Amino acid sequence: MSAARWDDQRTEVIIGTLLRTGVMLAAAVVLVGGVLYLARHGRELPEYHSFHGQSASLKSPRQISHGVAAMSAPAIIQFGLLLLIATPVARVLFSAIAFALERDRMYVVITLFVLGILLYSLFGSG
Amino acid sequence: MGRRAPVGRDHCGSMNILEFSGLIALGSLLAGFLGALTGLGGGVVVVPMLTLLFHVDIRYAIGASLVSVIATSSGAAAAYVREGYSNIRIGMFLETATTVGALAGAAIALHVPSGAIAIVFGLVLLYSAYLSSRHREEHGAAMRSSHLAEKLKLNGAYPGPEGKLPYTVTGVPAGYSLMFGAGVLSGLLGIGSGAVKVVAMDQAMKIPFKVSTTTSNFMIGVTAAASAGLYLNRGYIAPGITMPVMLGVLAGSLMGARVLVKARVRVLRYVFAAVIVALGCEMIFNGATGRI
Numbered sequence: 398m399s400a401a402r403w404d405d406q407r408t409e410v411i412i413g414t415l416l417r418t419g420v421m422l423a424a425a426v427v428l429v430g431g432v433l434y435l436a437r438h439g440r441e442l443p444e445y446h447s448f449h450g451q452s453a454s455l456k457s458p459r460q461i462s463h464g465v466a467a468m469s470a471p472a473i474i475q476f477g478l479l480l481l482i483a484t485p486v487a488r489v490l491f492s493a494i495a496f497a498l499e500r501d502r503m504y505v506v507i508t509l510f511v512l513g514i515l516l517y518s519l520f521g522s523g
Numbered sequence: 524m525g526r527r528a529p530v531g532r533d534h535c536g537s538m539n540i541l542e543f544s545g546l547i548a549l550g551s552l553l554a555g556f557l558g559a560l561t562g563l564g565g566g567v568v569v570v571p572m573l574t575l576l577f578h579v580d581i582r583y584a585i586g587a588s589l590v591s592v593i594a595t596s597s598g599a600a601a602a603y604v605r606e607g608y609s610n611i612r613i614g615m616f617l618e619t620a621t622t623v624g625a626l627a628g629a630a631i632a633l634h635v636p637s638g639a640i641a642i643v644f645g646l647v648l649l650y651s652a653y654l655s656s657r658h659r660e661e662h663g664a665a666m667r668s669s670h671l672a673e674k675l676k677l678n679g680a681y682p683g684p685e686g687k688l689p690y691t692v693t694g695v696p697a698g699y700s701l702m703f704g705a706g707v708l709s710g711l712l713g714i715g716s717g718a719v720k721v722v723a724m725d726q727a728m729k730i731p732f733k734v735s736t737t738t739s740n741f742m743i744g745v746t747a748a749a750s751a752g753l754y755l756n757r758g759y760i761a762p763g764i765t766m767p768v769m770l771g772v773l774a775g776s777l778m779g780a781r782v783l784v785k786a787r788v789r790v791l792r793y794v795f796a797a798v799i800v801a802l803g804c805e806m807i808f809n810g811a812t813g814r815i
Contacts, residue, residue: 409611416597416744424594424773431544431766439541443763445579451758474762478590478769482755484597485748488741492615504676508615511745514622518629518752 408495412488419484423477430473437470458519486515540763547577548767555595555775560782561795562736563655564743565772566592566714567648571802574641574815579764581637581644581815585713586759589751591772592715596744598773599780609737610679613692613730617702618742621720622749624706629750632711633757641810644712648803651718652796671695672728681734690731698728710750715743 454460455475464472493508538546550572551565558565566588573584632640668678668691675695680687701723705716717739724735754760809815 409609413600416600420594420598420773424770427766427769430762431770434763434766435541435544438763439544440539443538443540443543445577445583445761445764447580451761455760455762456756456758471762474766475760478760478762478765479755481590481593481597481769482748482751485593485744488597488600489615489618489745492611501676504612504615507619511615511618511622514626514749515745515752518626518749519755520752 408491412491415491416484416488419487420481423481423484426477426480427474428477430470430475430477433468434470434474482519486512486519489515543577544763544767547573547764548771550576551591551768551771552775552778555591555772555777556779557775557791557795558772559595559599559776559779561655561792563651563792563795563799564592564715564717565595565776567651567799568802569768569772570644570713571648571806573764573768575802575805575809581640582632582759583761583764585632585640586751586754586761587765587768588713589709589747589754590760590765591769592709592713592747593744593751594769594773595776596715596740596747598777599740600744606682606737608681608733609741610677610730610734611741612675613677613679613724613728613734614738614742616675616677617699617720617723618745620699620702621706621709621742621746624703624708625710625746625749626706626753628707628710628712629753630710631707635711637815638810638813640711641806641815645803645805645807645810647708647712647714648799648806652799652803654718654722655792655796655799667691667693669693669695679734681731688731690734692728692730694727694729698723701727706746706749709743709746710753713747713750713754715747717743 454464454469455471458479461472461475461479465476489508489512493505493512496504496508551569554568554572555565557563558568569588569591570581570584573579573587574581672678672692672695677692677695678690680689682688701719705719705723708714708719709716720739720742721735724730724739725732730738751760806815
């Protein structure tokens with residue numbers, strides 16, 4: 398039991414570092430997109446008083462990657478935000494691998510369930 | 524604050540996107556800073572700030588807040604795990620409740636009028652201010668772990684001054700239900716609901732306070748990600764608003780965590796709690812009178 402706990406702890410430290418890197422990477426991408434966005438649209442007037450949804454190009458992971466290829470500033474921001482949303486997903490994925498290495502079948506199942514919900518939210522709920 | 528111009532559009536008519544983004548980034552920086560310093564989280568003030576001060580539609584505000592919650596949770600994780608307090612099994616098991624709850628909450632948010640969301644938000648603000656004003660007393664540890672906790676391998680140990688201190692877990696069904704509720708609130712309001720998570724672990728399951736808070740921080744990011752995907756797919760995440768909010772809150776919370784050790788937080792906690800009460804009342808008033 399104590400050996401397993403120690404392994405948990407080591408995995409957590411690796412995952413924690415990974416998360417921090419992911420957040421910093423995401424923040425850098427958002428910053429780049431933000432600077433581009435403000436340089437191009439900074440003088441325009443904001444319009445957020447009423448909700449009308451984002452255009453389709455900013456809603457799904459696939460559409461966003463098309464926008465990034467076209468150097469669209471909002472799409473670059475959105476891509477950074479997508480990276481950010483992906484960091485907890487990566488954490489759950491790595492936890493599943495760690496539980497599998499510990500041969501803890503019950504927790505592999507529990508973790509895969511959580512992962513399934515996250516993936517459904519990102520890709521299946523559109 | 525929050526006095527709305529007769530026609531909402533006029534209010535920001537004089538502000539261009541550069542000024543608008545700059546002010547939101549500044550406000551978010553302050554929110555993240557105070558949130559980290561007081562331990563209440565920046566998420567709870569971001570939505571009221573955006574809706575009351577900047578007259579942003581509450582659904583855009585919730586989307587932006589959710590993203591910033593992920594940023595602070597994941598950003599702080601590295602610092603927390605090194606101390607060895609968080610319990611990954613407790614966290615992962617309870618995440619099955621919070622993520623399902625978060626999806627449900629986000630789905631509810633799609634069908635509920637924004638005034639109702641504002642009222643619920645106000646009530647949650649008042650409750651979290653009440654929670655933060657109470658004295659934190661260390662409860663007695665659970666004498667015996669429940670059968671269920673043993674089966675789920677939730678019992679653990681955390682580093683104390685003289686080696687590892689083992690602890691046992693109880694009240695699993697009650698804690699699990701509370702966690703589902705925390706998830707619903709997170710998806711509905713775009714907050715981390717860290718306060719409810721800590722209550723569930725600390726009070727219901729008798730998990731030691733340090734383990735509860737650090738495990739809760741880890742869970743917040745995963746819970747928020749469960750509803751953030753849905754918000755993104757439905758067009759609730761607007762890059763123009765989310766960009767300054769996310770960068771501001773992240774920078775603010777990193778700064779807050781750095782000065783946390785030196786600062787005298789007590790007075791600040793009261794001030795922040797007072798601000799939250801004021802915001803809560805204003806959210807309820809604006810929601811009830813149909814201004815949000």
